[in-house]
Amino acid sequence: MRLTIWGAAQQVTGSMHLLQLNNYNILIDCGLDYEKGSYQEQNLFFPFNPTEIDLVILTHAHIDHSGNLPTLIRMGYDGQILCTGPTADLTEILLFDSVNIFLGKQNKKHRGRKRGHSGPQPLYLQKHVMETMDRFVTIGFHKLFKINGTIELTFVPAGHLLGAASVILNINEDGVSKKIAFTGDIGRKNYPVLVDPDPLPAVDYLICESTYGGRLHSNDTSLDDKLVEVINETCIKNPGRLIIPAFSIGRTQSLIFKLNQIFNKGLLPPVEIFVDSPLANYATEIYRKHHQYVSEEAKSFYLDKGDEFEFEHLTYLRTQKESLAVSNYLDPCIIISSAGMLEGGRIQDHIYYNIQNYYCTILFIGYCAKGTLGDRLLRGDPIIRLRNRDLMVYAKITKTDLLSGHGDHNDLMNIVRQQDVAKLKKVFLVHGEASSLTAFKTALQEEGYAVEIPERGISYEL
Structure with missing residues (x-):
């Protein structure tokens, strides 16, 4: 059995892992790589023949795990894509959104050029997304799925996003049984709407994400207290507006539920709340459709108070x-x-009209990559350029990591500690920046685990 890390190797995005055994090739995740060059250069070609892949397994819907599936299909893959039900539905709307983003970038970059000049082509179009969705086969959590006579699959809840799963493969190769786990992205305990990550069974090999290796989330206040504090200061004591940039899928739904709880408890007087994201609206409907996958807290709230995502x-x-x-x-x-x-x-639009408003607060609740407009605001730039205008920053800029969807260093350590150090043959660390990978590796080695930080394209015999 051979493992090759083709994506998210010593970086965060582009998750893609190839497992080869006895002429049967399994690809775990097929995400977009955003970290070097343009999306065409990084994602247009695969380092293997897509027609030789027999099966794809998808851990969750986020685009850095699912976003290059239509390219794989377009280049000849004709097999199934296995995932949970919520992951299939969320992936569909994210892939269609990616097409819109590709086309928007193409139009923006080449607007005004002479007719006949071809611009960079999108990785895929809507028809390729529809072809991709026809390949999806959904499987519930903890349901043993026999891939063939020698390979069995089980999905284990990972938290992080609705339907997100860790992948457990039980493989009988040449009369020898081996078990390998891919964590996918690991969520946090007690995260609004989402279930806690389930413990993983004992395995021989573990491919583990490392996003927050060496870093801990804030614990000096609760999410409720932080939101109450910011809302009270911005909208109650002062006649201002609070703008919260939020990823449409996952973060927005958790934030809405938390605000529902806060106002339902009477912790604040009523404030008008506007959710302005078409993609978030679609995603919220999917959360309603797959309500059996939400946390017990959210289910209890629904039975007692009503829809978590709808309130006065x-x-x-x-x-x-x-x-x-x-x-x-x-x-x-x-x-x-x-x-x-x-x-x-x-x-x-909201930033453009409010960045020079002294009574506005912009609250960041998620990670902002270096060089993005969000990053420039967080680092304190006094002037930003938006829509070809230089705008002074008079709005208050603040942030919290209490809605981060990733488990921190301690959460990651606990995932690995579930494994017997004497029986776990190797931990492979992926999906992390260099500093996070190194810190996580060092901590695991101090506890006796054998750890590897794979380079892209290096194969390991398991």
């Missing part, structure tokens, strides 16, 4: 006209919009 003074904006109308709303309010790093979407 909450408005989902549907059209661009409705979105623009919020700019003329004069009373204090909360605006939740995407994209979370401010690199596109309707959030840019």
